[in-house]
Amino acid sequence: MRSRIQRASFRWVSQRISSLLICSSHGLQITRTQLGSKKGGQSIFRELALFQDYHGLPDFKKALVEFMAEIRGNKVSFDQNKIVLTAGATSANETLMFCLAEPGEAFLLPTPYYPGFDRDLKWRTGVEIVPIQCTSSNDFQITSSALEEAFHEARRRKLRVKGVLVTNPSNPLGTTMTRNELNLLLSFVTEKGIHLISDEIYSGTVFSSPGFVSILEVLKDRKCENSQVWDRVHIVYSLSKDLGLPGFRVGAIYSNDDTVVSAATKMSSFGLVSSQTQYLLSALLSDKKFTRNYISENKKRLKQRQTLLVKGLEKAGISCLESNAGLFCWVNMKHLLSSNTFTAEMELWKKIVHEVKLNISPGSSCHCTEPGWFRVCFANMSEETLNLAIQRLKSFVESMNSQSHHQMLKSSRRKSLAKWVFRLSFDHDHREPEER
C-alpha cells in the first residue's frame, strides 16, 4: 500500500522523466535520459559508465545547488565548487566527522536527535556525542544555558569539543529552528572557536510558518563572509527526504572551507554517487518548472497529511508538539504512562507495538530526557492506513481510560472513607486532561 502523496509524487516524477524522453532538453545538451540513448549522436552510456570522478558530474552539482537555493527561497545561493557528493547523508555526516574531529573528540547534539547519529557519527570515527539537553518546558528549543552545560559536561568527561551538529528542520521534532536559536548557535561556535554542522535534509519539507531559515541565511545577515566562523559552518543535504529517493543514495556536504571540501572530496571515494543516478537526477533537477511545482505541491500534501494526524490524535486526547516541517509528529503520551519513567515508556511502547500494532519510535531511542514522547511518521502510508492507525490508537486510549475506571471501582470496594478522597483526586488528575 503506497501513500497517495507518494503515488502522486512518483507519477509526477515518472511523467517528467517520460516528457524528458520525448522533448529535447536545453542547457544539458541531452535529448533523452535513458541509458543507451544518444547525446549529439554519441552514446552517453559509455561516458557515464566510465565517469568515476569524485568531483561529481558538473551538471548535477549545478542542478543540486540551484535546487538547494530554490528551497531556501533563493535567499542564499550556493557555489557548486563547494559541494561534495556522497552516497547519502549517512555518508556525508560520517565523512564530516572524519574531517573535523580526531577519535575521542566530541560533537554536541541537541536532544532529542535522530537515533542513526549514534552509528553515523561515532561508530567508525571514534568521535563522541555529548547531548545538549532540551526540554518540553520551552518546546525543546536550544538555549544558551543548555549549550554551556553540554560544553562543561564534555569537559568533565575530558572530551575536547570540536563542534555542534543540529538537524534543521529537526528530526524527530518536526520543527524548524528559530532565528533566535540559530543566532545563539552562531554566537556559541564563534565564542568557542568550534564548528557548526547543519543537517538540513528536511529543508524541503517545511509546510507552514514560521518557514525555513537556513544557517547560511543567518551568516549572511550577520555579514560573516570574511570572518573565521564562515569557514566553520558546514551543511549536509540529501534527496532522500525532500524528493523521497532514499534508494538512490544522493547526499552532499557543503562547506566554505577549501580544506574541508578538498579532504571530503577525496573521502567521497568511499561512497560516490552512481553516475547513472547523477545523470538522471541532473536532468530532473534542471527542469525548473518541475522543481518549482514539486516543491510547492509536496509541501501542500505534507501539510494536509500532518493535519490529518494531528486532528486524529486530538480526538484521541493526544497532543503533539506544534510542528511545521518533517515527515513525522512529536507526540506526547506522558499521560498514558504508568509512571514518569523510561521503564514505563518502554512498557507503553511495547503495548503499542504488540497490541495496538503500530510501530512508532520511543523518545528514549532519540535520547530525549523526558519520558513519554514518541515520534510518529505520517508520510509513508496511504491516507486510509493513517486513519486506521489513528483509529487503533483512539481505541487503545479509550480502553486505557475504561481500565482506569475499572481500577476506580476496585478501589472503592477495598478502601474506607479515604476512598472518597482518592476517587476525587483520581478523577481530577487523570480523566479530564485526557479528554482535552
Place this chain on the structure above:
Amino acid sequence: MRLLSRKATCNTHGQDSSYFLGWQEYEKNPYDEIKNPTGIIQMGLAENQLSFDLLESWLANNQDASGFKKDGQSIFRELALFQDYHGLPAFKKAMVEFMAEIRGNKVTFDQNKIVLTAGATSANETLMFCLAEPGEAFLLPTPYYPGFDRDLKWRTEVEIVPIQCTSVNDFKITAPALEEAFQEAQKRNLRVKGVLVTNPSNPLGTTITRNELNLLLSFITEKGIHLISDEIYSGTVFSSPGFVSIMEVLKDRNCESTQVWNRVHVVYSLSKDLGLPGFRVGAIYSNDDMVVSAATKMSSFGLVSSQTQYLLAALLSDKKFTRNYILENQTRLKQRQQLLVKGLEKAGISCLKSNAGLFCWVNLKHLLSSNTFDAEMELWKEIVHQVKLNISPGSSCHCTEPGWFRVCFANMSEETLNLAVQRLKSFVESMNNNRSHHQLLKNSRRKSLTSKWVFRLSFDHDRESEER
C-alpha cells in the same frame, strides 16, 4: 586547537604519489585524436573500454531495465524507496552467479554471504574496519595498486607492511618473503592481522599460481590471520594458466570445516570486468557471519544505488549475455595486450609475461641513467612530458627495483595504442642516438687511441641488443 582533523590535513590519503600526479598532468593536456593530437596519452588508468558495444546492444534490447520498468510496469517508486543494506536480492543472486561463471563454475557463492558496497574502494576499506584496529597491519606483496595506501590506511589507520617480490622469479610470492614481512612488522611493533593480495595482480597482470595460493593458505593458517583476495580482475584473464580463485584452493584442500575457512574473504567489483567504474558496484564475500553482518551495517556508508542494482540485476541475469560477454571480452583483451607487447618488443622493450589485467608490467631498466629510483623518476618525467605518455612508475606501486612501469592498454582505441607505441619507439631510438653519439664524442675527446676503439666496439654491440 587544531581545527580540522589530522586525516583532513595530512598526506596519508596518498594522493601526492606520482600515480596521481601523472593523472593530473594528463588532465592538463589530454590527447584527443582530432582536437589535441600532441596531447598526453593516458596509459595510467586501468579501465576496460573494449567491450562497451556489447553492453550497449544489450541495453538497446532491454530498455525496461534502465527505464525503471519491469514487465512494462513502472517500478520507480519501489526502487526509489529501496535502501535496504541487504541489497536487492535479485541483484545479489545475479552477482554471485556471475562470479561463479567467471571461475568456470568450479566454485559457487552463497548470496547471503555477499555484501554490496560502493565499489571495491569501499569494500577494501570496510574490510579493514572489520578486521583490524588502528595501528595493526596487513601484509601486501609488492608491487601493489597505489590506491591501497589510501583505501586501506587513511581513515582506518591500519598499516601496510610490504612482502617484497622481485623480478628474479617474476615477482612471485615466496615463503621467505612472507616470513620476512611478518618479522619486519614485528620489528615495527605492528600486530599483523592478515595478508591482502590482488589476484590477478595489479600491476603485474599475472594470475597468482596455485603454488603461491597454497603457500598463502599455509602461511595464514600457521599465523592464525586473515587473507583477503581482491579478485576484481578475475574476468580479465585471457590466456593460460587461467584463473585459480582462493576459494577453489580452499575447496581442494577440504577447508570447509576448518578455522581458516572463516578467515578468507574475497573482494569483487564490476569496474574492471564490465568496465563500469562509474556505477560504483563492489562486493565483499566472506564465510564469517560476523564479518558479513558488520560489513553489511557498514555498507550504509556506501550503498549501491538501487537504480543501478536493478539495471545490473537484469544484465547479469541474462546468462546468454554473460556467457558471450566473458568470452568476447577476454578475446579482445588478449588481442590488445598482444598489440602492446609486440609493439614494445619492436622498440626493444620487454614486459613481464602476463595473462590477465588491463595493463603490462614493462621493463625500462635499460633506459635508466642509473639503477636508482631517482633515475626512474627522471625517466618517468621525460616520458610524461616529452614522449607525452602517462604511464605509472614502479615506485608508485612500491616496487623494490627501479625501472618497471605499468602501461595500460584497454582504455584507448587501437589507433591511439599504436601511436603510443610509436612515440615510445621514437623516444628509445633517440635515446640510443643521443647516448651513443654523446658518449662517442665524450670518449674520443677524453681517451687514448686504444681505449676508444675498444669502447666503440662494445657500444655497438650493446646497441644491437636494444634493437632486438
